[in-house]
Amino acid sequence: MSLGGSGSRDWIVQRLSALFLTFYSMFLFGFLFKHPQLEYGDWQNLFSHPLMQISTLFTLLCIAFHAWIGLWTILTDYVKPAFLRYILQGIIVFSLFTYSVWGIHILWGY
Numbered sequence: 001m002s003l004g005g006s007g008s009r010d011w012i013v014q015r016l017s018a019l020f021l022t023f024y025s026m027f028l029f030g031f032l033f034k035h036p037q038l039e040y041g042d043w044q045n046l047f048s049h050p051l052m053q054i055s056t057l058f059t060l061l062c063i064a065f066h067a068w069i070g071l072w073t074i075l076t077d078y079v080k081p082a083f084l085r086y087i088l089q090g091i092i093v094f095s096l097f098t099y100s101v102w103g104i105h106i107l108w109g110y
Contacts, residue, residue, distance in 0.1 A: 010069050010073075013065055013066075013069060014065075014066060014069045014070070017062035017063075017065050017066040018066060020058065020059065020062050021059060021062055021063065021066065024055060024056075024059045031046065047107070053107055053108065056103075056107055057103075057104065057107060057108075060099075060100050060103040060104065060107075061100065064096045064097075064099070064100050067092075067096060068092065068093070068096055071089075071092050072089065072092075075088055075089060075092075
């Protein structure tokens with residue numbers, strides 16, 4: 001049930017998603033630093049720009065993939081009973097999917 005089908009692909013996805021999340025976070029922190037008196041209109045203007053919407057959507061997907069790979073690895077290493085591990089993995093997949101759909105709904109307003 002790993003994401004990439006192999007450990008090396010999962011490792012690459014994990015590192016690339018972390019890199020993108022770092023740059024996205026740095027941009028947001030820079031934006032907040034540059035606008036100390038941030039108001040709702042400024043925030044809405046930022047997230048109404050198509051490039052920011054696409055970047056945020058990609059960020060949501062990166063968070064989901066990054067979290068899945070990390071949690072899958074932890075569960076595989078530390079939860080030995082297969083039935084319990086599959087239950088926990090199912091809960092995690094359901095949660096990540098729900099959070100992703102919810103984030104898309106908030107972002108795109110559908």
